[in-house]
Amino acid sequence: MEIVYALAIGVLTGAGVWLLLRPRTFQVLMGLTLLSYATNIFIFGMGRLALHKAPVIESTNAVDPSLYADPLPQSLVLTAIVIGFATTALFLVVLMTLRGTTGTDHVDGREP
């Protein structure tokens, strides 16, 4: 599982960086989105990968941390997703407005 997980992060990051360096605004947007996926999965992975473990600790059972997944990275991911999503939406608005005002989808606002 770890190797698949790591490969997924690597592929997403690689594709994201490549798209980020492209000249079209939509490609840049896609690159940022892929990068944010990679980052979110990475944060999640930092809580250690575990199967069939709840992130919520039940007070009735004896508390043994090894029975549970780390809840903190999951909450960090949630926050990061929300913030990334909002800023990407804002970027989409800027992208459309720039397209409307300059008539081109090049990131510099004019064709090279």
Next chain:
Amino acid sequence: MDLLLRHVIVLPVLIPLLAGTAMLFLSEARRGTRILLAVGSMVAQLAVGCLLLFLTSDEASFIWQQGVGVYAIGGWGAPFGIVLVVDRLSAVMITLAATVALSTMVYSISRWDRPGQPFHSLFQLLTMGINGAFLTGDLFNLFVFFEVMLAASYGLLLKGVVAPRLKAGMHYIVVNLAASFLFLIGVALIYGVAGTLNMADLAGKAAALSSGDRALFDAGAAILGVAFLVKAGSWPLNFWLPGAYSQASAPVAAAFAMMTKVGLYSVLRVGTILGADERIGAALFYLGIATLVTAAIAMLGAKHLARLVAYSVLVSMGILLATLGLQEDVLTAPVMYYMILSVLTSAAFFMLTGMTDRTRITDPPTDVEDASTGESQPIYVGYGIKEPSVYRDDDDEIGIPIPATMAFLGLMFVCCVLLLTGLPPLPGFIAKFAVMSTAVQTAEGTGGHAAVWLLCGAVLLSGLTGVIALSRVGMRLFWGAARITPRLRVLEAAPVAVLVMLCLALGIWAGPVAQYLDSAARSLHQPDTYIEAVLAPQEGSPGVVP
């Protein structure tokens, strides 16, 4: 009284949040109420900043031990709960931010804030993000406050949609989003290794790591440092900055002058708590020198005054980074003094740019050659208002035009130039001299001669290019033909004058200021008191054993 004072720490975050939210419920027509709220909030923040300055000083040591105040949000103490921490450095930064924000807010009232509904709310949220970043004691919280600040700054930058501004805004957003992802990766790596995000707790946990984990931790810290340096505008991560700052409207650019210092503050805070080693110091030093040199050269090539001022922000950032990179504890206090002056001066200069632009008969040339200034103004159309002209003076505004306009503009211009380039008799000279003489003194004891002389040479040369570039623009601006004399309002002239006077006051009372900054630097370089204060069990919190 004691109980009330404990809650003062959260006010710099709470006041702008409440004011910014309350404004959302006011209709566009109720401009007076909104302005009252906005200015009231800024004045309150300034008052709180001054109160924090006093509470963290030695005279008030009966309230907080060693001048470090901790506020556990939600009543849970560190390391599990989220805490806000105020020490002398945070108090200085909050007061500085409130000063800049208040003056730019007053300035913006004269013409720049319309349509005002989004502008004023965004401005409040910007100050909230900045204050929060100065106060937080938690790495992930730092990220959240950075994002609050950046999200507000995106909106402010894009206000009044025109093509060049949109283009600069897009670059700004992309670079900062990418930097935010780096920030997150760094935070996640650190959490994955150390298992905590509380800065004070991290210091202890990092020291106890095994060598393999330590390498991962250092990698995380380095990635975090890159994210901070993007915000701070360090070379080679700063090519977005001149475009964004010079395209922003004048008060927004002035408020942005504070934002790069948030990155610097984070470098300083995280660096001192985690105990940065000398490799990081060397990297900071050379990055700072590179920033300084490239920005000084770029100043010679800039045509437009706002762009020139943006480069001078980079020059001062280069000086700050390079000096901190020397890693001499005695240098921190002069560096802070220089930073305060440079923030105040750049803010005043950006605001001045907004006024001198109006002496032009034609619209100002931009450094980009495409002349496609967009005719469509979606935002203004959306609000059903005529776009206020920035360069023409034809609106019937309330406010008194001030006499002797050109003399005032010229005087302010000269003061700003002297302050920025560090020429006597204005205090910019004291700041630069203090930095350089302290650096030379430290070099005498140790072997770091070459680095110190490199720094001094670069600082002096950057001052020279600054004088050349600024005086060239100044001659064209004030002695060139084909100029019109703009009508200035007291509301826009006064903030610039106040900021310049404040710089002069900082020069006259440099003694007490330096004393306070010295004590701030001392407590910064003894992170143990900070760590102990944060990790001490909070009053009223459940008995958490760290």
